Amino acid sequence: MSNEIIIQGPNVAHTIEGATEHHGHEHHEQHFIWKYIFSQDHKVIGKQFLVTGIIWAIIGALFSVFFRLQLGFPDSTFPIMEKFLGEWAKGGKLSPEFYYALITMHGTILVFFVLTAGLSGTFANILIPLQIGARDMASPFMNMLSYWFFFLASVFMFISLFVETGPASGGWTTYPPLSALKEASIGSGVGMDLWLIGMALFVISSLLGGLNYITTILNMRTKGMTMTRLPLTIWALFFTAVLGVLSFPVLFSGVVLLIFDRNFGTSFYLSEIFIGGKALPHIGGSAILYQHLFWFLGHPEVYIIMLPGMGMASEILSNNSRKPIFGYFAMVISLIGITVLAFLVWAHHMFVTGMSPFLGSIFVLLTLLIAVPSAVKVFNWLTTIWRGNIRFSVGMLFALGFVSMFISGGLTGIFLGNSALDIHLHDTYFVVAHFHIVMGVSAFFGMFAGVYHWFPKMFGRFMNNTLGYIHFFVTFAGAYLIFWPMHYEGIAGMPRRYYDYSAWESFKQFQNLNAFISIVAIVVFFAQLLFVLNFFTSIWRGRKVTVQNPWGSPTLEWTTPIRPGHGNWVGEIPEVHRWAYDYKDDGNGNDFIPQTTPLRPGEEAH
Amino acid sequence: MSGFITIALIILVFIIIYQIGKASEYAGVIRGEEKVKAQTNRTIGWLLLAFFILGLYGIWVCHQLLKDKMLPESASVEGVNYDSMFSATMWVTGIVFFATQALLFWFAFRYQSTEKRKPYFLAHNNKLELIWTTIPAIAMAALVAVGLRNWMNITSEAPKNSQVVEIVGKQFNWLIRYPGKDGVLGKRDFRNIDDANNILGLDWKDKDNQDDIIVQNGELHLIIGRPVKLIIGSRDVIHDVGLAHFRFKMDAVPGIVTTLWFTPKYTSEQMKKMTGNPDFVYEISCDQMCGKGHYSMRGTVIVQTQAEYDTWMASQPSYYSGNNPDAKTTAPAADAKPQQKTDSVKAITMK
Numbered sequence: 001m002s003n004e005i006i007i008q009g010p011n012v013a014h015t016i017e018g019a020t021e022h023h024g025h026e027h028h029e030q031h032f033i034w035k036y037i038f039s040q041d042h043k044v045i046g047k048q049f050l051v052t053g054i055i056w057a058i059i060g061a062l063f064s065v066f067f068r069l070q071l072g073f074p075d076s077t078f079p080i081m082e083k084f085l086g087e088w089a090k091g092g093k094l095s096p097e098f099y100y101a102l103i104t105m106h107g108t109i110l111v112f113f114v115l116t117a118g119l120s121g122t123f124a125n126i127l128i129p130l131q132i133g134a135r136d137m138a139s140p141f142m143n144m145l146s147y148w149f150f151f152l153a154s155v156f157m158f159i160s161l162f163v164e165t166g167p168a169s170g171g172w173t174t175y176p177p178l179s180a181l182k183e184a185s186i187g188s189g190v191g192m193d194l195w196l197i198g199m200a201l202f203v204i205s206s207l208l209g210g211l212n213y214i215t216t217i218l219n220m221r222t223k224g225m226t227m228t229r230l231p232l233t234i235w236a237l238f239f240t241a242v243l244g245v246l247s248f249p250v251l252f253s254g255v256v257l258l259i260f261d262r263n264f265g266t267s268f269y270l271s272e273i274f275i276g277g278k279a280l281p282h283i284g285g286s287a288i289l290y291q292h293l294f295w296f297l298g299h300p301e302v303y304i305i306m307l308p309g310m311g312m313a314s315e316i317l318s319n320n321s322r323k324p325i326f327g328y329f330a331m332v333i334s335l336i337g338i339t340v341l342a343f344l345v346w347a348h349h350m351f352v353t354g355m356s357p358f359l360g361s362i363f364v365l366l367t368l369l370i371a372v373p374s375a376v377k378v379f380n381w382l383t384t385i386w387r388g389n390i391r392f393s394v395g396m397l398f399a400l401g402f403v404s405m406f407i408s409g410g411l412t413g414i415f416l417g418n419s420a421l422d423i424h425l426h427d428t429y430f431v432v433a434h435f436h437i438v439m440g441v442s443a444f445f446g447m448f449a450g451v452y453h454w455f456p457k458m459f460g461r462f463m464n465n466t467l468g469y470i471h472f473f474v475t476f477a478g479a480y481l482i483f484w485p486m487h488y489e490g491i492a493g494m495p496r497r498y499y500d501y502s503a504w505e506s507f508k509q510f511q512n513l514n515a516f517i518s519i520v521a522i523v524v525f526f527a528q529l530l531f532v533l534n535f536f537t538s539i540w541r542g543r544k545v546t547v548q549n550p551w552g553s554p555t556l557e558w559t560t561p562i563r564p565g566h567g568n569w570v571g572e573i574p575e576v577h578r579w580a581y582d583y584k585d586d587g588n589g590n591d592f593i594p595q596t597t598p599l600r601p602g603e604e605a606h
Numbered sequence: 607m608s609g610f611i612t613i614a615l616i617i618l619v620f621i622i623i624y625q626i627g628k629a630s631e632y633a634g635v636i637r638g639e640e641k642v643k644a645q646t647n648r649t650i651g652w653l654l655l656a657f658f659i660l661g662l663y664g665i666w667v668c669h670q671l672l673k674d675k676m677l678p679e680s681a682s683v684e685g686v687n688y689d690s691m692f693s694a695t696m697w698v699t700g701i702v703f704f705a706t707q708a709l710l711f712w713f714a715f716r717y718q719s720t721e722k723r724k725p726y727f728l729a730h731n732n733k734l735e736l737i738w739t740t741i742p743a744i745a746m747a748a749l750v751a752v753g754l755r756n757w758m759n760i761t762s763e764a765p766k767n768s769q770v771v772e773i774v775g776k777q778f779n780w781l782i783r784y785p786g787k788d789g790v791l792g793k794r795d796f797r798n799i800d801d802a803n804n805i806l807g808l809d810w811k812d813k814d815n816q817d818d819i820i821v822q823n824g825e826l827h828l829i830i831g832r833p834v835k836l837i838i839g840s841r842d843v844i845h846d847v848g849l850a851h852f853r854f855k856m857d858a859v860p861g862i863v864t865t866l867w868f869t870p871k872y873t874s875e876q877m878k879k880m881t882g883n884p885d886f887v888y889e890i891s892c893d894q895m896c897g898k899g900h901y902s903m904r905g906t907v908i909v910q911t912q913a914e915y916d917t918w919m920a921s922q923p924s925y926y927s928g929n930n931p932d933a934k935t936t937a938p939a940a941d942a943k944p945q946q947k948t949d950s951v952k953a954i955t956m957k
């Protein structure tokens with residue numbers, strides 16, 4: 001890593017630092033509000049998404065601590081819970097109604113507000129302009145709106161936590177009729193309306209963001225930055241945005257129809273229902289229609305969550321192995337494969353809804369097909385680190401953990417995707433284990449990897465390494481301890497979303513295991529607080545970055561000043577001459593060549 | 607008070623860990639950054655290797671602890687195929703799991719950074735890509751083939767001699783209807799439902815209903831060796847008939863009828879002996895989130911010999927007799943709402 005920049009590090013850094021200061025001065029007139037709140041700078045917007053996401057993550061994780069207490073210790077009371085939840089946990093015992101509200105909001109918050117907005121909102125914003133060589137997004141204003149719609153959606157969701165009848169409580173998938181009828185559940189009252197409004201706003205935010213990301217990547221690449229020279233992060237964020245733009249509108253329609261059924265007497269999803277002592281007038285709707293609409297988004301959604309992590313892991317694995325990513329084109333093609341197939345597998349969530357078995361067979365085929373591009377990616381990652389010169393930065397560890405978790409969770413998808421096996425496993429803890437490992441933990445690892453790796457770019461400081469290592473090992477071990485045994489519970493048929501298993505002859509033998517899982521979950525929760533502590537203290541007190549390119553990376557974001565101002569580059573935007581993974585001997589003792597270095601005479605482009 | 611102490615302790619631990627983190631950062635500066643980095647790298651390499659080995663050990667321990675808590679062998683004939691397909695899939699995925707995880711941790715450890723190491727700048731190799739595209743594709747094709755064969759079998763038409771039973775979910779219990787002597791389930795309509803005297807909304811004008819039997823305690827009585835076809839419905843929200851011991855489940859959706867069939871293989875009594883658990887019962891769990899009582903929506907399956915079943919059945923009064931004292935003259939349409947007399951209504955017919 002002893003490259004030129006490091007050799008003359010202090011000098012270079014100094015001039016650059018000076019330039020930024022200067023740049024900052026020009027904008028000094030800019031009011032705080034326009035600079036940090038209603039900012040149109042993609043980097044600031046990215047940080048806004050990240051901080052909002054972190055706040056949501058703490059709330060969502062705290063909810064899981066509450067309901068894990070109930071699951072682990074159904075016979076005990078926890079007075080502290082009453083302090084937080086008041087009426088809902090009278091005497092320190094969670095009520096079933098609020099248990100269901102908590103799991104519903106936990107899922108909604110983590111899937112949408114953290115792992116969608118918090119993840120791709122953050123990294124698409126920070127990385128796209130910096131890595132493709134643009135001064136900002138195609139439409140900085142729309143980009144700002146995207147954040148503020150997200151903020152508004154957050155406000156509605158947050159308010160819904162405090163209404164008298166409680167927040168939505170029909171599961172994060174909110175299937176009608178349960179979610180449509182106030183008589184069916186108290187959570188289907190005002191809380192549900194707020195949930196639906198919140199989600200509708202969320203969709204708008206996501207569309208505004210996504211369209212911007214796509215346009216920016218297609219049109220604003222700097223000179224010489226052909227599509228095949230893009231870092232894989234950008235490819236991944238590109239397909240993430242494509243998935244979102246094509247599938248979120250379908251969720252939107254599903255949500256709107258549900259609002260109609262709830263408030264205006266339509267019968268899109270309702271038919272032949274007797275509830276609350278009377279027969280309802282609705283005839284002819286289909287509850288299954290909602291599930292089709294929901295999962296048409298819902299499955300692409302899981303890849304919306306997964307792809308950014310895949311892109312960042314590719315980047316970080318290659319960078320810290322000091323080796324080019326293996327199989328760049330195979331990686332791009334498998335991303336395309338995953339994107340296309342992601343639209344064609346949604347009904348694997350509905351094998352046991354009474355759907356036509358023939359249709360089911362088609363979805364089995366397409367679902368297992370998606371395992372092929374997934375496998376290709378895993379093998380390429382493995383070959384990338386093979387015979388590398390691996391530097392265990394915290395980001396690298398999380399990227400390795402990402403691969404490990406993706407393997408574990410992807411393999412259980414093969415069980416679930418086969419309808420003949422799903423018919424027993426559906427809606428058991430096996431599914432809970434599957435998607436927490438592959439989506440929950442793996443995507444979080446991708447996100448952590450990205451945060452640790454690009455923190456120096458975001459704030460001009462490093463996060464603390466020791467705390468990072470502790471965070472990694474506790475989380476990695478904890479995640480396996482929590483979710484590995486859940487597969488056993490699921491294979492034994494233990495249903496998910498149960499408040500208490502003690503009355504069940506078939507499931508009560510897992511009581512001790514549930515207690516164990518709860519304890520580990522609480523430990524892991526505190527380990528995440530360690531991350532939060534590290535994150536916020538490092539913003540102001542972390543070790544300063546003194547060199548422009550601390551990780552020795554060929555990509556463009558490291559050619560900007562250490563603390564880039566709005567506009568990113570001080571002078572001209574640099575021109576690109578080579579691909580993003582040009583790790584090789586540059587003849588001067590460096591093991592990489594920046595994208596901005598022209599090809600040497602006689603050197604072949606990748 | 608104890609809550610306060612706990613919180614104070616947690617905060618203390620946080621401060622200590624944070625200080626350690628900070629201190630190690632300064633130590634790094636004092637002792638020479640490069641040297642500390644190299645040392646840390648080595649330590650992390652060992653930790654990863656240790657993680658992998660402990661992980662393997664953990665998997666083994668987990669298996670030892672839990673294997674006796676799992677389901678007994680399949681209680682349905684069709685579930686036998688399920689179990690074998692499950693273990694085949696387990697073998698395939700298990701091998702891939704151990705191979706890839708081993709490579710991941712081994713590469714990380716083996717190729718950790720050292721002064722001397724020169725990375726091997728390999729960027730692509732189409733032959734390798736081809737191999738690891740084809741092999742998973744073939745493996746998946748094989749799994750799909752087995753899966754679809756089993757799927758076709760279990761979703762095919764129920765055998766002609768099947769016993770037919772209707773099971774209807776409502777918040778939060780199961781109602782079970784047997785067709786009675788005529789072997790036919792009569793028509794029902796949700797607008798006839800009355801919790802007091804017609805919980806399933808049977809249409810009393812349909813004579814086939816008069817001998818139908820409704821069991822309200824959630825007991826599903828089945829006959830060993832005789833296929834059973836379940837007619838599944840719901841009165842209110844979506845539920846799901848979960849039959850873990852039989853390796854089946856199917857949603858109960860208001861407005862549509864779903865079905866499921868299987869053949870019970872062991873009586874409840876036999877199962878008690880096989881599991882050595884005198885309290886053993888086959889349970890029906892609701893497997894689709896249905897409201898605050900979801901976790902308590904429990905039914906049971908009682909598999910009996912034909913003789914035991916016949917005796918039990920003979921003791922069950924028809925629902926009609928219990929709820930229509932002078933049946934002939936009652937006007938069942940009385941509680942139907944007049945404004946809903948449209949013809950397009952799909953009355954649920956099981957005939």
Ligand code: HEM
Pocket residue numbers: 173302303305306348349367368370371374409410411412413414416417418422425426427431434435438439443
């Ligand atoms: C090899 C690839 C995968 C296959 C074959 C697969 C298959 C499946 C199937 C069939 C289900 C439905 C199970 C059921 O409800 O009975 C499922 C559930 C789920 N999967 Fe995957 N999956 C794969 C990868 C992923 C990835 C990469 C993610 C996320 C990033 C993911 C997230 C989820 C989620 C969130 C659910 C549960 C949703 C719910 O019911 O609440 N899966 N998966």
Ligand SMILES: [Cu+2]
Pocket residue numbers: 298299302345346348349
């Ligand atoms: Cu899916």
Ligand SMILES: [Cu+2]
Pocket residue numbers: 775776778844845846892893894895896900903
């Ligand atoms: Cu239910």
